[in-house]
Amino acid sequence: MEKRVLTSDELLLVKNFINKRGFEFFDLQLEILDHTAAAVEEKITQNPAMSVEKALVEVHASFGPLGFVTIEDAFIKQLSKKKWKNAFQIWNQPKTVISVLLFTFFLFMYFKAATIYFPVMVAIPLALLAWGIYDFYQFYKIKGGKKFLSTHGFNSIHIEISLWIAYSQIYISPFLNKNLYMFMFCLALSTLISWNLAKRKFMFNQLFHYQNLQFRLFQSELSKTKP
Amino acid sequence: MYNKSFLKGMLPAIVLKLLAENGRMYGYQITQAVKELSKGEVTLTEGALYPLLHELENANILISETEIADNRLRKYYRIAPDKTTIAQEKVSDAIGQLNQFTELLKVKII
Numbered sequence: 001m002e003k004r005v006l007t008s009d010e011l012l013l014v015k016n017f018i019n020k021r022g023f024e025f026f027d028l029q030l031e032i033l034d035h036t037a038a039a040v041e042e043k044i045t046q047n048p049a050m051s052v053e054k055a056l057v058e059v060h061a062s063f064g065p066l067g068f069v070t071i072e073d074a075f076i077k078q079l080s081k082k083k084w085k086n087a088f089q090i091w092n093q094p095k096t097v098i099s100v101l102l103f104t105f106f107l108f109m110y111f112k113a114a115t116i117y118f119p120v121m122v123a124i125p126l127a128l129l130a131w132g133i134y135d136f137y138q139f140y141k142i143k144g145g146k147k148f149l150s151t152h153g154f155n156s157i158h159i160e161i162s163l164w165i166a167y168s169q170i171y172i173s174p175f176l177n178k179n180l181y182m183f184m185f186c187l188a189l190s191t192l193i194s195w196n197l198a199k200r201k202f203m204f205n206q207l208f209h210y211q212n213l214q215f216r217l218f219q220s221e222l223s224k225t226k227p
Numbered sequence: 228m229y230n231k232s233f234l235k236g237m238l239p240a241i242v243l244k245l246l247a248e249n250g251r252m253y254g255y256q257i258t259q260a261v262k263e264l265s266k267g268e269v270t271l272t273e274g275a276l277y278p279l280l281h282e283l284e285n286a287n288i289l290i291s292e293t294e295i296a297d298n299r300l301r302k303y304y305r306i307a308p309d310k311t312t313i314a315q316e317k318v319s320d321a322i323g324q325l326n327q328f329t330e331l332l333k334v335k336i337i
Contacts, residue, residue: 005297030293034301035273038255041297063273070274078281085285213293213300220295 004045006037008221010052014040017056023068026146027210031075032068036060079149083202090198100190107186112179125164132160135200142207150206163188234269238279240321241271243306243314246289251305253296254280280304288313 006014014037018029036059043055060067090096139151167185169176245260246252252260254276261271283289288310293302306314 006299008298011299030300031277031302034253034296034299035255037297037299038253042259066274070272071277074274074277074281077278078285081281081285217295217300221298 001045004041004048006041006052011037013052014056017060018068021060021068023072024147025149025152027148027150027206028072028075030210030213032071035071036068076149083199086202087195087198090194096194100187100194103190103193104183104186107190108183111182111186125160128160139203139207142204142211144211148207148210150210151203160192163192235275237321237325238271238275239283240318242276242279242283243288244318246304246306247311247314247318251292251303253301253303257304 011033015029015033018032018036023029023032036056039059039062040052040055043058044050044052063070143151163185167182169181241261242257245257249260254273257280258271258273258276261269280289280291284291284304287307289304290307291302291304293300295301
């Protein structure tokens with residue numbers, strides 16, 4: 001029996017079916033789409049009279065009461081493990097530890113010597129915010145209107161704001177050991193920056209990977225339409 | 228029909244054995260291979276297969292590669308070249324455990 005392969009239009013039908021059930025992240029859809037499409041293909045190969053829509057409903061039912069959630073859960077778990085593994089991997093490298101310590105030291109020396117309020121309390125947080133906005137724009141451009149689980153929850157701006165609020169305490173509280181407090185702040189800030197750099201690298205790599213896959217798929221579809 | 232918890236314990240060995248024999252496979256292909264080999268007795272659900280594949284990938288035992296197949300992207304899994312011995316060990320361990328259980332079950336209860 002010759003295997004029946006879904007056409008591009010039928011694949012779009014499967015994609016929309018997955019999308020309508022709330023699985024709208026592109027990277028997650030990729031995981032679900034091939035498995036579902038392969039199962040549908042098998043059903044319509046065995047029973048050529050069966051419509052793709054009916055086969056799709058039956059395949060979805062075969063996933064059990066949780067539907068595609070089983071694949072989603074596995075995907076999220078893997079992604080989370082990957083992110084943490086990647087983030088911790090940088091701390092195994094001596095260059096990261098040395099860079100963070102050196103940056104902490106120079107930042108501490110600068111803050112200690114700084115007498116002007118503006119650069120410390122306004123310019124640096126603004127620079128970090130600008131960096132965040134720049135990254136957001138870059139991600140937006142690469143994503144091309146699609147949603148990705150791989151870049152979900154990237155923003156750490158709330159941690160940065162908390163840090164600066166904590167830092168501002170230094171000028172208010174008479175009970176704090178100013179040098180120690182300032183050093184702890186610098187260490188936290190340096191750690192956060194290197195953490196963000198590692199996360200940023202991971203997410204850009206993920207996005208470039210999916211962008212490359214989309215391009216290859218587009219090229220393959222294009223080559224089929226050429227006379 | 229096989230006991231689910233028993234199957235769960237044997238699953239890594241089954242998947243690694245299949246991958247060792249076939250080189251590389253994709254998710255749905257693995258579920259079908261298990262179904263065929265067990266003559267329909269064992270059904271490998273997506274909820275059991277994908278967490279395992281991801282777990283083995285995170286442990287660097289498996290590597291995945293995405294390719295275009297049948298007008299869509301398909302993720303293939305294969306055993307990492309430097310992890311073939313680990314995979315073989317896992318399969319041998321499972322066979323060893325099975326043999327031990329078989330011996331245990333052969334013991335006559337007085």
